[in-house]
Amino acid sequence: MTILIAGLVLFFAIHLLPVRTAWRQMLIDRLGQPGYTALFSVLSLAGILLILRGYGQVEDRALWTAPEFARGLAIAVMPAALILLVAAYLPTRLRARLRHPMLIGIAAWAAVHLLATGRLASTLLFGAFLGYALLDMALAKPRRQMIPGGEPRLLWDAIAIAGGLLAWVLLLRWHGELFGVTVMR
Numbered sequence: 001m002t003i004l005i006a007g008l009v010l011f012f013a014i015h016l017l018p019v020r021t022a023w024r025q026m027l028i029d030r031l032g033q034p035g036y037t038a039l040f041s042v043l044s045l046a047g048i049l050l051i052l053r054g055y056g057q058v059e060d061r062a063l064w065t066a067p068e069f070a071r072g073l074a075i076a077v078m079p080a081a082l083i084l085l086v087a088a089y090l091p092t093r094l095r096a097r098l099r100h101p102m103l104i105g106i107a108a109w110a111a112v113h114l115l116a117t118g119r120l121a122s123t124l125l126f127g128a129f130l131g132y133a134l135l136d137m138a139l140a141k142p143r144r145q146m147i148p149g150g151e152p153r154l155l156w157d158a159i160a161i162a163g164g165l166l167a168w169v170l171l172l173r174w175h176g177e178l179f180g181v182t183v184m185r
Contacts, residue, residue, distance in 0.1 A: 001058045004121065007050025008128045014043045015132065019139045051125070058121035070116035075183065078171065081108040083164030091150040092160045100137045107133035 017040075018024050028036045084105030087094040094101050110130035114123065150156075176182035 001054065001120075001124070003050055004054025004058055004124055007047050007052075007054050008124070009047075011044060011047025011051060012128065012132045014040060014047065016136060016139075019136065055121050055125060058124065061120045062118055063120055063123055064118040066116050066118045070112070071183075074112040074116045075172075077108050077112045079165055079168040081105040081112075081164075082167045082171075083161055084108070086163040086167070087157075087160035090156045090160050091152050092156045093152045094157070094160065096152045100140065103133045103137045103140075106130075107137070 017027075024036075027039070031039060082105065084094065084098075084101040088100075088102035088105070098104060107130055110126045110133060114126035114130060117123065117126065171178075172183050
């Protein structure tokens with residue numbers, strides 16, 4: 001469990017760093033934008049690798065029994081969550097109207113998976129992602145360089161919807177192979 005927790009702490013610490021704009025700017029001033037981006041990427045990847053390694057080492061213990069409706073709810077919510085994730089990186093109407101579409105998508109993904117699992121490792125993983133998304137939404141200030149340029153257009157909305165739905169279909173098909181839990185029975 002220690003490796004999983006270390007990975008979560010590393011991953012979220014580096015992702016919450018931009019909330020502290022002065023710290024972020026200090027690092028950019030010292031390392032340059034490419035150096036900062038490289039450091040951010042390397043530490044994020046290290047966090048992900050620790051999470052992946054640690055997840056499989058956590059005792060497989062049930063903390064609660066997932067309600068019957070949870071599986072169906074997760075299947076129903078995931079297309080919207082994935083569309084929000086894609087829309088966050090395109091000049092879409094969703095991006096223009098919502099302050100944090102990516103974080104809303106992560107929170108929705110984490111919440112439905114948290115509800116649908118009830119296992120110790122899953123609770124640590126999805127609970128951490130849910131907590132991070134909510135905290136980041138509360139603390140984050142919009143950064144102009146992170147917002148896609150251009151006017152929102154119907155084409156970008158269509159691309160976000162198509163991309164999110166394609167990701168959903170692929171996850172429905174490959175979830176068992178990728179994550180060990182079959183979605184469609």
